[in-house]
Every structure is written in structure tokens, then in C-alpha cells.
Amino acid sequence: MLDEKCIFCRIIKGEIPSAKVYEDDWMCVFKDVEPKAKVHLLAVPKTHFKLIEEAGEDGMEMLSYMLTKIPAIARENGCENGYRLIINQGEDAGQTVFHLHIHILGGEKLGDL
Ligand code: AMP
Numbered sequence: 001m002l003d004e005k006c007i008f009c010r011i012i013k014g015e016i017p018s019a020k021v022y023e024d025d026w027m028c029v030f031k032d033v034e035p036k037a038k039v040h041l042l043a044v045p046k047t048h049f050k051l052i053e054e055a056g057e058d059g060m061e062m063l064s065y066m067l068t069k070i071p072a073i074a075r076e077n078g079c080e081n082g083y084r085l086i087i088n089q090g091e092d093a094g095q096t097v098f099h100l101h102i103h104i105l106g107g108e109k110l111g112d113l
Contacts, residue, residue, distance in 0.1 A: 003048040008099035012046055022073045027066050029073055032103070039078045039107030043070055050098040051089055059100075070104060079106030 002009035010016045012028050019031040021041060032040040045062045049055050055063060074083045083106030088095040 001047055003099070006048055006097075006099045008042075008044050008097055008101060009048050012044065021077055022069070024069075026062050027069065029104070036103075037084075037105040037107060037110060039074075039083070039105065041073070041077060041104040043073070043102040043104060045100060048099055050100060052087070052100065055100065063100075066102060070102065074104050074106060077104075077107075079104070082106060084110055 002012060004010070007016060011018045011030060018033075020028060021031065022029040025046070027043060027045055029041050029043045032042050043066050045059065045066060047059060047062060049059050052063070070085070083104055086103040086105065087100065088103075
């Protein structure tokens with residue numbers, strides 16, 4: 001289920017352009033528009049939910065599927081020597097887009113947070 005007001009749902013639907021590097025029936029991966037590392041991708045499930053606790057059984061299955069796909073996607077996009085995954089959960093964490101997403105950061109030696 002997608003939300004017509006959500007920017008990531010609109011990217012998934014192709015209404016807003018993005019630099020997609022991977023897509024299948026369950027997930028979409030595109031470049032972050034304001035990269036915080038040499039490689040900065042966002043892995044986004046093709047169902048709209050804001051937080052892990054809102055994912056439900058289907059969402060958790062989707063997240064688990066995404067985690068199985070991310071290593072190869074990261075490797076193929078310049079993260080051969082490792083990468084960092086981040087999920088910002090809520091305002092204190094700095095979440096700005098309220099459609100759950102996994103940041104994939106790498107392509108260089110990352111510093112501390
Ligand atoms: P978060 O702060 O965890 O909610 O992350 C949201 C991320 O989405 C930020 O790193 C933004 O730079 C990124 N972002 C926002 N709009 C777009 C967009 N249209 N295309 C790609 N990345 C975006």
C-alpha cells in the first residue's frame with residue numbers, strides 16, 4: 001500500500017525522478033539526493049510504513065528480504081570494503097521522511113557518527 005502524499009511512495013511510482021540502482025517487486029534502491037558519504041543509497045520497501053513497529057508481519061518479511069538483498073546491491077555500487085546501514089526511527093533520530101528506509105553508506109572509510 002502506497003501513500004500519495006509520501007515522497008518515497010511517489011518515487012516508487014515513478015512520479016518523482018530518482019537515480020534508481022535496483023528495483024524488484026518488494027523494494028527499490030536509489031541514490032540519496034544529499035549524499036553523506038561517497039556512496040549513499042536508500043533502500044525502501046514498496047509498502048508505506050513509518051517505523052519498524054508499524055511494519056506488521058508482511059512488513060517484517062519485506063525488511064528481512066531487503067536485508068538479504070542489500071549486501072550484493074552495496075557491493076555492486078562501490079561498497080566492496082564494507083558499508084554502514086542506518087535506520088532513523090522517529091524525530092530524535094533525525095528521521096525526515098516518514099516512510100521506513102535503510103541508509104546504505106560506504107565507498108570510503110567512514111568516520112564515527
Ligand atoms: P531520514 O533523515 O533518515 O528520514 O532520511 C531521509 C533521506 O532522504 C535524507 O538523507 C534525504 O537526503 C533523502 N531524500 C529526501 N528526498 C529525496 C529524494 N527526492 N531523492 C533521494 N533522496 C531523498
